[in-house]
Amino acid sequence: MTTIAAPLPRGRPRGIDLSRPVMLGLAAVLCVLIVLPVSQLAWHAVVDRDGAPTLENFRRLWSDPAFVEPMLTTLTLATSVSVACCVVAAPIGWLVARTDLPFTGVVRALVMASFVTPPFLGAVAWEILAAPNSGLLNQWYRSLTGAGTDEYLVNVYSMGGLIFVIACYTFPYVFVLVSNALDRIPSDLEDASAILGGRTWRTAARITIPLALPALLAGGLVAFLQAMILFGSPAILALPAGFHTMTTKIWSLFQYPPKPGLAAAAALPLLLITIVLLRGQQWLMGRRGYTVVGGRSGRPRPTALGLLRWPALGLCLAVLACSVFLPYGALVKTAFSRVPSQPVSFDNLTLQHVRFVLFEFSGTRLALQNTFLLGVLSATLGTGLALVVAYLSGRRAVPGHRTLAFLATAPVSIPGIVLGVGLFLSYTRPPFVLYGTLWILLIAYITIELPAAYQQLQSALKAVHPELEEASRILGATRLQALGHVTAPLLRSGVIAAWCFVFIGTMRELSAAIMLFTADTKVISVVIFDLNESGDLGAISVLGIAMLLITFAVVLLVNRIPGLGGWRPARPGG
C-alpha cells in the first residue's frame, strides 16, 4: 500500500466556471429567436404605416367578410377535424392497447407512418385520388358504373374533402395520447372491477374508458390546434374550391401588394387560441384526480374480442388505407406513369418525371441543396441549443433557469405561419436584413423545432442521475468538465434522437417557409407547393418520394456512424 500512501500533488485541476456568461448568452439567443418575432408581430398589428398607434387592422379583421368568413371556416374545420379524429383514433387506440387485436405491431407502425407523412404531401396524394375529374377514385367509379364524364363520387376540393384529408394526418396525435394513457392504466384497476362482478364490457365502460377520457379530450384539443394552424392542406385543397382558412388568408396578405400590418393582426388570434388550447391540454393531462396512482402492477390484461377480432382489424386497416395505402399508392403510381389517370401498364411506365425533377427542372437541385443544408444546420444548432438549455434548467444550474425553460418551450404555441409573419416583420428592415437569405429560414426552423428537441433532451437528461455529475465534480472537475466527461456521453442516444427529430421536422416544414422563401432560397416543401400550383403531379410525386427517402437515409446514417449510435447506455443496477 506504499504507493497509495505517497502524497499526491496538491495542485488542483484548472478550469474556469463559465456558467454565468453561458446563461446570459443563451437567454439573449432565445430572446432573439422568440421574443423578437412575437413582439414585432404585436407591434405591427397596432400601428399604421407611419408608426402611429391604430386599431384599424383589428376593426377590419372583425368587420370585413373577407376575414370573418375564413375565421368561421377555420373554426368549423378545426372542430370537425377534432371530432373526426377522436371518433377514429379512440377505438383504434383502445383496440391496439387493450384488446387481443391481431397484428397490433403492424397497426402501430402504420399509424406512425401516417404521423410522419408531411400533411401537404398527403393533400397532394388525395388530389391525385379524388379530384372531381382526374381523380383515380372518380375514374374507377365512372368506369364501374358507366356514369357521365361530369359525374364524380368524391370531390376533395370541398370543405368535406379538406376535413377528411386533414383528419387522415391528424388522428395519429389523438391515437398516441389515447393509447399511451391506456397503456399506463394498471390492469389492477380493471381486475378490481372484475372481482366485484363487472363483466368485460361493463368494466371497459365504467373503468377503462373514463380513465382514458382526459387523454382523449387532450387529443381532441391537439387535433383542433393542428387543423387550425395547418397551411399546406388548405392551400392545396381549399383555394381551388374557392374558400380561405385563416392561414391561407394570412398568406394571401403577403401576395402583392403586401399588407403586413393586417397579416400581423390576423396572426395574433391564432397565437392566442393556440396558447389557450395548449394550456387546456396541459391542465387535462396534469390533473391529479386522473393521474393513475399506485405502485407497479402487471401488464394490462387484453380484452378478448372473440370473433370480432377480424372485423376490428378490418376497421383499422380501412382507416389506414385512407392515410397510408391509397395516398402512397397514388404517389408511386403517379411518379412512374406517363398519364397518371391510365391504369398501371408497361406502356404507361416512365421515368420522365424522375428525369424532369432531377435533371431538367432547374429549381430542384437548388431546393434539395438548401433543404439538406438547412436540415443539417438546424438539427445541429437546434439540438445543441436545446441540450444546453435542458441541462441548465434540468440541473437548476443557473439563476433564471425557469425562464430559459419557458423560452425553450414557448415556440410550441407559435404556429408556423404566425412565426413566419413575425420573422418577416423582424428581418426585412434594418438593423437585421436577413430576408432573402437562408439565415431567416434557419432561424425559423430552429425556433419551430426547439421545443420538441428540448423536451426530448430534457427527458433524456432526467434519466441521468445528478449524482453522476456531482461525483465528477467532487473529484475535481469543473461544471463544464463534468458535462463533457459524464453527461454528454450518457446523453448520446437522446441527442441523436433529438437531432433526427429536428431534421425530419425541417424537411417537412412548409407554413413558415412559405412566408420567408425567395427565388434563391426555395426548399423542397416550397417547390412541391409551387409545382402543385402548376399542376405537375408527376413531378410532385417524385419529389415527395425523394424527400421521404432522403429523410430515411439520413436518419439511418446518423444512427450508424461509429461512435455516435454504437454505444447503448447501461444502467447500473441498484
Added chain:
Amino acid sequence: MASVELAGLTKRYGALAVVDRVGLRIEHGQLVCLLGPSGCGKTTTLRLIAGFIEPSEGEVRVGDRLVSSAGWAMEPQKRNMSMIFQSYALWPHMTVAGNVAYGLELRRLDRETIRRKVQAMLATTRMDAYADRYPADLSGGQQQRVALARALVVEPETLLLDEPLSNLDTNLREEMRFEVRRLHDEYRYTTVYVTHDQAEAMTTADQIVVMNAGRIEQAGPPEEIYYRPRSEFVAQFIGGTNILRGKGLDGRHLSFAGRALRCSGADVPAGGTIAVSIRHHDIRLLAAPPPGAENVLEARIARQVFLGSVRDYLVEVADGTQLRVVAPAEHSIESGSPVWLHLPPERCRALAG
C-alpha cells in the same frame, strides 16, 4: 488532512430551515455519523460540506480554510474532498478502472502513476479482478466497492458518505459496514457518514450526531448516546425505549402508576411532569412480587410474541399505560397473567425537556 468545522450552519428553502444552526467540530481522522430520520437535514448538511449548495447562514471550515459562508461556497472541485453517493453514481460508460482513474486523470498524474494507483486501490477493495468490467455488470456490493475505491484513490482530505449502504441487502450491508470502518482505519481521513440506520452508525462511528428537524439533538460516542440519551427523541430513535410520564416528587423520584419510581439522569423537578426512559430489555419480568424491592410495578400481560432468541411482551400497568418488555425466550408467560415489573433505578433515565 484536516478537521471539519461547522458553525451556525443554516440552510433555508423559503421559510423552512432544513438545516438549523448546526454547530459541530469534527477532529482530523475521526469518523462521524450524522444519524436521523429522513428529512432531518442530514443529507443537506453533507451537501453543504461538499459545496454542492451554499449555506443561508453560518460557515464551513476545513482546517483553517473557510470553504463556505452565507451565500457563498467554494466550488466542490476545489475542496479536495471525495464523496460516496447513495446511488453510487458510477459512470455507466466507463469501466471499473476508468471510474477509479478519473479523479487521478483530473489531477494530471502521469499514465504510469495512475495505472499503479488504480491497481493498488482495486486490490485494497478486492475489485482487481473486475477492472475491465462495466458497472452494469457488477452486483450491488461490487458497485459499492468501486465507489469506495473511486473516492479513496484521490486521497482526499475529507471523505463524505451519503447513505452508502442503503441500497444493499441486509447481509451485504452488515459486511460493508465493517469494510467502511476497515478502510477508514487504514487511511484515517476525516469522514462524515450520513445514515438513518442506527446499527450502521454504531458499527462505524467514533462520534454519532443525532439530528432531528434540522438540528443536532445530541452528539457523542455511540455508548454515551445509547446509555445516556438526553432527549425523548434520541432515546426513541436509538434502540427504542419505553417512555414513562409522571409527576416529579423530589430530585430523584417520580410518581408513576401509583408508585414512586427512583431514577437517574437529569434532575426531576418536584411538581412538574417528567419523562423517564427505560429500554425494553432493561425491565425485568417477575412471576411473583419480590419482597421489599423498590421500583416494582404490578402489571398484566396484554400480548406476547415469540421472536426466536427472545420474547417480546406488551404489558399494561395499573393506570393503563402499555410498556414493551423483551425477556429471554425460555419462559413463556400467558397473555392475561399478572406479573411484576422490576425497573432498575440506574436504567430509568430521566430526560431533559
